[in-house]
Amino acid sequence: SQQGEEDPQALSIQEGENATMNCSYKTSINNLQWYRQNSGRGLVHLILIRSNEREKHSGRLRVTLDTSKKSSSLLITASRAADTASYFCATAPGGNTGKLIFGQGTTLQVKP
Amino acid sequence: NAGVTQTPKFQVLKTGQSMTLQCAQDMNHNSMYWYRQDPGMGLRLIYYSASEGTTDKGEVPNGYNVSRLNKREFSLRLESAAPSQTSVYFCASSEASIAPLHFGNGTRLTVT
Numbered sequence: 001s002q003q004g005e006e007d008p009q010a011l012s013i014q015e016g017e018n019a020t021m022n023c024s025y026k027t028s029i030n031n032l033q034w035y036r037q038n039s040g041r042g043l044v045h046l047i048l049i050r051s052n053e054r055e056k057h058s059g060r061l062r063v064t065l066d067t068s069k070k071s072s073s074l075l076i077t078a079s080r081a082a083d084t085a086s087y088f089c090a091t092a093p094g095g096n097t098g099k100l101i102f103g104q105g106t107t108l109q110v111k112p
Numbered sequence: 113n114a115g116v117t118q119t120p121k122f123q124v125l126k127t128g129q130s131m132t133l134q135c136a137q138d139m140n141h142n143s144m145y146w147y148r149q150d151p152g153m154g155l156r157l158i159y160y161s162a163s164e165g166t167t168d169k170g171e172v173p174n175g176y177n178v179s180r181l182n183k184r185e186f187s188l189r190l191e192s193a194a195p196s197q198t199s200v201y202f203c204a205s206s207e208a209s210i211a212p213l214h215f216g217n218g219t220r221l222t223v224t
Binding site for chain 2: 033035040041042043044048088090092099100101102104105
């Protein structure tokens, strides 16, 4: 079964609005990562947050991590049409197994 | 700097045929991975290699074999292709286990 589950599965917003995506996972983790995938392309790493961190920023991206609830959120502020993509969370289960497990993704559409 | 290069980009096989998907990275990364992506399933890990000379099974290894030829190259072989192996295959690499992944652009495989 998938380690990470994203919510919502699909999101449609207007340019300039904020987009929030959530990820829940099942086991303890070393870190949690967010990736973006444009149509027909490979995934691109966005941000990594470690299990002892609660919040991290990178440009217009803000990621939070709540290990007690086993959940994370990705906030994209002031969205642009170019942000249209699928977004995936990926977790590195505890114990450094070397396996990065991906969720099913959230498809974001930003309308100009 | 090419990053992660996958060949071929597209392939059509008949049931029972065999083929090898090639992957090479030029970032001197230690770890390499093979994922498959199916609609609604996200990415699932097939095999990974934490370092040169080692390989381990992921979530869905049945029907596949891998070879870590050297530090740069990690190939995925389908010995007897089945329609259930129709998918998009992504190779990825990282500096170390559970570090951010760098993805290739994928191989789109159809088995008829």
